[in-house]
Amino acid sequence: MASIDQYRFTLRIHPLIMEKMKYIAETNGRSVNKEIEQILKWVISDYENKRGRIHIEEKNQPGFRDARSDKEESHRPEEQNSMRSKPISSAFFKSK
Secondary structure (H helix, E strand, O other): OOOOOOOOOOOOOOHHHHHHHHHHHHHHOOOHHHHHHHHHHHHHHHHHHHHOOOOOOOOOOOOOOOOOOOOHHHOOHHHHHHHOOOOOOOOOOOOO
């Protein structure tokens, strides 16, 4: 299997959140790093489903495959612009 170049990113995180992430990652059989990466993929997918695909040159990004159909790509630019002001997801930050 070919090695994939990856970005390194330092994350400062509240200790309580980190402990909860460790618990979730262990439950899912992943490292905390892979669990966070999976969550980020879900957020990106949610964003793109609501606002249209983020166009980035993906042919040089190994490990990412675009499975969207042409029908899903048919979002008009004015629709995308009108959706930009809407919140993406508050599922992770529910207030009591």
